[in-house]
Amino acid sequence: MISNDPRVPWLPRASHPADGSTLPLYMVFFFLLGLVGFMIYGLSDGEGALILASIISGVFFACFLILFAIYWIGYLLKGHAIWLAERQAGSDGPSTGQQPED
Secondary structure (H helix, E strand, C coil): CCCCCCCCCCCCCCCCCCCCCCCHHHHHHHHHHHHHHHHHHHHCHHHHHHHHHHHHHHHHHHHHHHHHHHHHHHHHHHHHHHHHHHHHCCCCCCCCCCCCCC
């Protein structure tokens, strides 16, 4: 239950994942590993090495795409939260979508 008592301390708010530098670093890391795997695919001679290099580069690119999707969704949700906070700050309270009656 949420208390409206002003003496109740609020926990410190964690930073948004879109603000951190960790997720973009992992994205770049997996993208580069995917490129390295793709270069190994081009340099390999045997059929087994081609299959293994293509699987490895595919896994790294898939990790990159998953992290990119997480980052993009977090970025969109952060933008929506900012928009919602500005909208609620501009009004007297939460909007119900109804016009006031005179």
